Amino acid sequence: MSALARSPSSTWRATDSPNTSPARERVLEDRNCCSSDREKSIHASIGRSGVAPTLRCGVRPGAGSALTPSGASPASLPNILIRFRLSSRVPDYESWLPVRFGCSTPFGDVTDLASFVPEFARAAEERGLDSIWLGEHTHLPVDSKHAYVEDGRVPDRYKSFPDPWTLLSAAAAVTRDLRLGTAVCLVAEHNPLILAKQIATVDQISGGRVEFGVGYGWNKLEMINNGVDPARKRATFREKMRAIIDLWTQEEAEFKGEFVNFSRSWSLPAPVQKPRPPILIGGSPTPGTFTDIAELADGYIPVRATLGDELDDAIARLRVRMSDAGRDPDSLQLTLSHPETSFGRITMEKFAARLPDAKRIEHLAELGFGRITCSIPNRDRDLMYRSLDHYAELAEAHR
DSSP, X not given: OOEEEEOTTSOEEEESOTTOOTHHHHSOBOGGGSSSHHHHTOOOBOOBTTBOOBEEEEEOTTSSEEEEETTSOGGGOOOOEEEEEOOTTSTTOEEEEEOEEEEEOOGGGOSOHHHHHHHHHHHHHHTTOOEXXXXXXXXXXXXXXXXXXXXXXXXXXXXXXXXXXXXXXXXXXXXXXXXXXXXXXXXXXXXXXXXHHXXXXXXXXXXXXXXXXXXXXXXXXXXXXXXXXXXXXXXXXXXXXXXXXXXXXXXXXXXXXXXXXXXXXXXOSOOSSSSOOOEEEOSOSOHHHHHHHHHHOSEEOOXXXXXXXXXXXXXXXXXXXXXXXXXXXXXXXXXXXXXGGGOSSOOHHHHHHHSOOHHHHHHHHHHTEEEEEEEOOOSSHHHHHHHHHHHHHHHHHTO
């Protein structure tokens, strides 16, 4: 696998060395970056459901102070930097957290999963990308109509959707730091006892790297075939989510509901992350979605195309809903997904043109988005690697 190293022209090129990312050179510890001894002594934590690496003072290129996870490889944190407030103990102190860059790819387009999955996962991690994300459909009924396509035609790629938890397990085995997410898992279509165990096991074998992205689903026939009434999909989703959370967080869980019933039970091993893996809900920016986020989740993982011009207003409304529920809006974990970057007869030029530009990325940071994901085309390996390299350049340009 190749890594990224700086060329004399400040662009990026592939090399054989995995240890030459200039991020290691650019993020340097500097005791003079803080203005007081008190500030130097501050240690903050990233509040991600029990994943809380210590932060230390460091240098943010071109500006004041920065914070970087202590002991973390800076190369694994492609980012632009956004302001956040520390605790009220130091109300005037401002610091910085990274906006990370993750990726997905249409795994259903791949015919050689055995070689492709580990290759893609390693390639993403070596380029300093933060995460990989997989979607889910248990099957595609022949008579399906796509809810978000004008003519209702379902793209051929939906015929093949590998099981996300199996693929994420394979990716976990060949990576060390890469976060492993679903975008999204269709919770209503699953037995929560089985799904909770699958996810906890992947979190165990990955050392606590699962990001549980969840959604409601759009394919009515798929829901019906899985025993779900489409008219009750959100109620089914909510109940199964609560059951899964109970199984992860209670030593002995028992659940009695409309859709889920099980007697007092152990469900071990529990996830590594405490109290549980991060939960991000995807869906349209409706009051119901935002209520579910406020009551059940850690954040929001919308698809860029479904928000359109509503993005700013949607995030403002979500923050209000969090406050109304007694939760801190600043605790929201926001990820914006761009699956359209690999749609259709994709070329390198089309892929590059579909990526968010610098102005867009800065605006997303201002809104509080901590992660951006884009879909990497994989029609052939050369296109895949060139797309990964270009995307990594974009990430590095906004460090």
